Amino acid sequence: MTSPVAASLYLARHLYSVDGRGNVIFNPENKDIQDLPVIYGFNNGGSRDCLYAVLMAEDGSVLGSHLCSHEAYMPHDLAILEGSRPDRHKTFREHYPDGYHMEFVGLSEFDGHAGLQKAIGKYKENQCLNG
Numbered sequence: 001m002t003s004p005v006a007a008s009l010y011l012a013r014h015l016y017s018v019d020g021r022g023n024v025i026f027n028p029e030n031k032d033i034q035d036l037p038v039i040y041g042f043n044n045g046g047s048r049d050c051l052y053a054v055l056m057a058e059d060g061s062v063l064g065s066h067l068c069s070h071e072a073y074m075p076h077d078l079a080i081l082e083g084s085r086p087d088r089h090k091t092f093r094e095h096y097p098d099g100y101h102m103e104f105v106g107l108s109e110f111d112g113h114a115g116l117q118k119a120i121g122k123y124k125e126n127q128c129l130n131g
Contacts, residue, residue, distance in 0.1 A: 011070055021081040026089065027099040037096050039063060040116045041078035042105040043071045053078050055088075057100075058115065060122030063091055075104045 002010070025033060037058045044052040046067075053074040055064040066077045079085035079092075080102040092100060105113045 007069070011072060014076070015072060018076055018081055018084070021083060023075075023080050023104070024082055024089070024102040025099075026093060026096070026101070029098055031099060033101055036099045036101050038115060038119075039092055039096070039100050039102050040105055040119055041074060041080045041102065042110060042113075042116055043074060043107040045107065055079075056116070056119050056123060057095055058119045058122075060119050060124075060126050061095060062123065063095060064088055071106055078104070080104045 025036070027033065027036060040056050040058070042054055042056070044054045046052045049069045051068045051071060051074070053066045053068050054062065055078050056062055064078065066074070068074050068077055075081045076084040079088035103115070105116050110116065
């Protein structure tokens, strides 16, 4: 286990290292960005030092997840930020080969985020149809 001081220092270093990075936009056909589907990364809650981060396409498909000790790590660990986790983008590009853009939704924004709530609704519909 890491000490609280060490954890705070590590978090500060991480935030410094990702400062200024934009969200990933994969746009091979040079479409208007607002016409590209969204892949949401979001904090799905959990307990202290064990938060569940989820990646969900706007069509309700779950494209990945990750356990994080702090919400501030999620945009990097979920590959939302430019230059982070290129391994995850293979899955995203298979799902949306014509392009997509990434968006992170923090826990404080979760309930009021219309786009993410619509995607979650589609996820639930798909679960009912397939379950």
